[in-house]
Amino acid sequence: xxxxxxxxxxxxxxxxxxxxxxxxxxxxxxxxxxxxxxxxxxxxxxxxxxxxxxxxxxxxxxxxxxxxxxxxxxxxxxxxxxxxxxxxxxxxxxxxxxxxxxxxxxxxxxxxxxxxxxxxxxxxxxxxxxxxxxxxxxxxxxxxxxxxxxxxxxxxxxxxxxxxxxxxxxxxxxxxxxxxxxxxxxxxxxxxxxxxxxxxxxxxxxxxxxxxxxxxxxxxxxxxxxxxxxxxxxxxxxxxxxxxxxxxxxxxxxxxxxxxxxxxxxxxxxxxxxxxxxxxxxxxxxxxxxxxxxxxxxxxxxxxxxxxxxxxxxxxxxxxxxxxxxxxxxxxxxxxxxxxxxxxxxxxxxxxxxxxxxxxxxxxxxxxxxxxxxxxxxxxxxxxxxxxxxxxxxxxxxxxxxxxxxxxxxxxxxxxxxxxxxxxxxxxxxxxxxxxxxxxxxxxxxx
Amino acid sequence: xxxxxxxxxxxxxxxxxxxxxxxxxxxxxxxxxxxxxxxxxxxxxxxxxxxxxxxxxxxxxxxxxxxxxxxxxxxxxxxxxxxxxxxxxxxxxxxxxxxxxxxxxxxxxxxxxxxxxxxxxxxxxxxxxxxxxxxxxxxxxxxxxxxxxxxxxxxxxxxxxxxxxxxxxxxxxxxxxxxxxxxxxxxxxxxxxxxxxxxxxxx
Numbered sequence: 001x002x003x004x005x006x007x008x009x010x011x012x013x014x015x016x017x018x019x020x021x022x023x024x025x026x027x028x029x030x031x032x033x034x035x036x037x038x039x040x041x042x043x044x045x046x047x048x049x050x051x052x053x054x055x056x057x058x059x060x061x062x063x064x065x066x067x068x069x070x071x072x073x074x075x076x077x078x079x080x081x082x083x084x085x086x087x088x089x090x091x092x093x094x095x096x097x098x099x100x101x102x103x104x105x106x107x108x109x110x111x112x113x114x115x116x117x118x119x120x121x122x123x124x125x126x127x128x129x130x131x132x133x134x135x136x137x138x139x140x141x142x143x144x145x146x147x148x149x150x151x152x153x154x155x156x157x158x159x160x161x162x163x164x165x166x167x168x169x170x171x172x173x174x175x176x177x178x179x180x181x182x183x184x185x186x187x188x189x190x191x192x193x194x195x196x197x198x199x200x201x202x203x204x205x206x207x208x209x210x211x212x213x214x215x216x217x218x219x220x221x222x223x224x225x226x227x228x229x230x231x232x233x234x235x236x237x238x239x240x241x242x243x244x245x246x247x248x249x250x251x252x253x254x255x256x257x258x259x260x261x262x263x264x265x266x267x268x269x270x271x272x273x274x275x276x277x278x279x280x281x282x283x284x285x286x287x288x289x290x291x292x293x294x295x296x297x298x299x300x301x302x303x304x305x306x307x308x309x310x311x312x313x314x315x316x317x318x319x320x321x322x323x324x325x326x327x328x329x330x331x332x333x334x335x336x337x338x339x340x341x342x343x344x345x346x347x348x349x350x351x352x353x354x355x356x357x358x359x360x361x362x363x364x365x366x367x368x369x370x371x372x373x374x375x376x377x378x379x380x381x382x383x384x385x386x387x388x389x390x391x392x393x394x395x396x397x398x399x400x401x402x403x404x405x406x407x408x409x410x411x412x413x414x415x416x417x418x419x420x421x422x423x424x425x426x427x428x429x430x431x432x433x434x435x436x437x438x439x440x441x442x443x444x445x446x447x
Numbered sequence: 448x449x450x451x452x453x454x455x456x457x458x459x460x461x462x463x464x465x466x467x468x469x470x471x472x473x474x475x476x477x478x479x480x481x482x483x484x485x486x487x488x489x490x491x492x493x494x495x496x497x498x499x500x501x502x503x504x505x506x507x508x509x510x511x512x513x514x515x516x517x518x519x520x521x522x523x524x525x526x527x528x529x530x531x532x533x534x535x536x537x538x539x540x541x542x543x544x545x546x547x548x549x550x551x552x553x554x555x556x557x558x559x560x561x562x563x564x565x566x567x568x569x570x571x572x573x574x575x576x577x578x579x580x581x582x583x584x585x586x587x588x589x590x591x592x593x594x595x596x597x598x599x600x601x602x603x604x605x606x607x608x609x610x611x612x613x614x615x616x617x618x619x620x621x622x623x624x625x626x627x628x629x630x631x632x633x634x635x636x637x638x639x640x641x642x643x644x645x646x647x648x649x650x
Contacts (some may be wrong), residue, residue, distance in 0.1 A: 009616050011621045049631065053627075057500070058494040058498065060490065061489050065507055069511060072515055440550055444550035445546065445586055
């Protein structure tokens with residue numbers, strides 16, 4: 001059957017029998033069927049096939065379906081929520097959209113839980129950091145963020161460096177409320193008062209430490225550090241202002257460096273030491289230098305270190321004194337005298353080292369450190385074009401060639417480096433996947 | 448609205464309303480309208496699944512699922528196409544999901560895909576012969592043939608349902624009919640119904 005002898009395609013004969021042709025097309029095909037025996041035979045074959053298929057009868061549907069559907073319609077009519085609520089929750093019945101929504105909700109819940117935990121940890125860290133010795137400035141800055149937590153602490157109004165606190169209770173961290181010194185005025189770390197012990201930095205005090213602590217310490221010793229990053233418009237003027245600020249507050253630069261690169265903004269990096277009582281006003285002055293990009297403050301409580309150092313120093317001095325007494329009162333052979341003198345020398349060395357440490361520690365407390373970075377607002381100069389258009393095009397072509405060759409080399413290197421591994425993984429995963437896919441196709445064809 | 452349980456009055460004479468009108472009425476709360484639709488389509492829909500699924504109980508469940516889907520989505524129904532097309536689109540979607548699920552289960556767990564029907568009915572030799580012949584057709588050709596011959600969908604509706612070009616539907620349908628004619632040219636086997644049932648290949 002071809003289009004020369006049969007101007008009507010066989011599909012059109014089938015379409016005529018199925019009633020899929022327009023009236024005009026149907027007339028043409030019908031006319032051809034009247035004159036062509038072969039096409040008429042084809043039409044007869046198609047009709048016969050359909051008639052044969054009509055013998056495929058299906059038994060009546062069981063009545064249980066009607067009952068189930070009627071039950072569902074009844075629930076719908078009664079206003080009960082249909083769908084998931086009316087049917088058992090089966091994931092296979094959910095659409096992909098609903099599955100996606102359920103998944104998104106689950107992910108959201110997990111993220112929310114994690115966020116709440118993180119927030120809780122953050123708050124705990126803030127409060128801990130505060131209890132470790134937040135200075136007054138920090139109290140004021142954190143008032144908004146910590147809210148209620150900061151208020152009771154803020155009310156104490158701890159002086160930063162005056163060491164004028166009269167109540168020792170305010171210097172220590174009580175693990176339970178209502179802790180006070182015993183009848184002798186001593187704070188016990190363990191023993192009779194173990195259940196309501198007090199501590200510095202979370203460590204219990206011994207009786208000896210407590211006694212010395214009481215006699216030596218009048219205020220918390222906090223070594224303060226501030227980090228500033230400021231962008232200034234006029235670098236030279238800001239530099240002069242900085243010098244003036246240093247002079248006004250009796251401060252000094254521990255380290256200072258200026259960088260003036262070409263075609264780049266100038267910058268200054270300095271580590272400045274300000275007397276602790278001057279810190280608040282110095283910070284205020286420094287903020288006027290320009291736009292503060294970054295500012296962070298910190299305070300390290302060194303009270304315990306200082307107390308420990310004082311105790312060790314006192315013990316060392318006592319030891320030295322005892323050595324000297326022995327040397328004065330007792331005479332022995334030369335070896336014994338030399339041993340005592342060696343002991344005195346060793347203890348003296350320790351005393352001097354500890355005195356230096358103590359001085360440094362007190363200096364850190366007396367002088368706050370400000371790490372300052374001043375950066376100039378960069379204004380690009382208007383320079384003439386560096387090169388001609390042809391030169392720039394040539395350079396661009398060369399750069400493009402280099403980039404292309406580097407890319408090709410990179411791909412080759414990547415394949416050399418990872419190709420064998422990728423091949424192994426492909427063999428491991430793809431072959432079983434193909435087998436599973438073929439099996440799946442066979443099974444789906446059998447359904 | 449009252450608390451009286453719904454009971455589809457299957458003895459009630461069919462109304463002259465179109466399927467689309469009935470569906471719109473159902474979406475507005477008329478249970479009787481759905482009863483009429485159920486009356487009209489319960490058997491064709493069961494036939495749709497029964498010709499494609501080996502297990503009659505499974506075909507029954509899929510029929511039920513299709514009506515459930517129609518009830519659930521009734522509030523969103525818009526009469527943009529024939530209800531018949533809408534209904535068979537849902538049925539075909541449910542059938543495809545069932546086929547995927549069954550094939551996956553069979554792939555990984557080795558379950559039976561062509562589970563044999565319990566011998567509740569004993570189909571005639573001619574019917575089994577037809578089923579065997581149809582089962583030998585290519586899957587897509589078979590689907591087009593069944594949709595045309597039994598669901599009486601137009602070429603355009605089939606093309607829309609199967610996401611195929613109209614010409615593809617026409618040529619595949621022709622090919623399926625020719626192939627089936629050749630398959631049916633051999634005489635029907637003379638075996639007993641029991642033996643035939645053992646060899647039965649459901650579509």
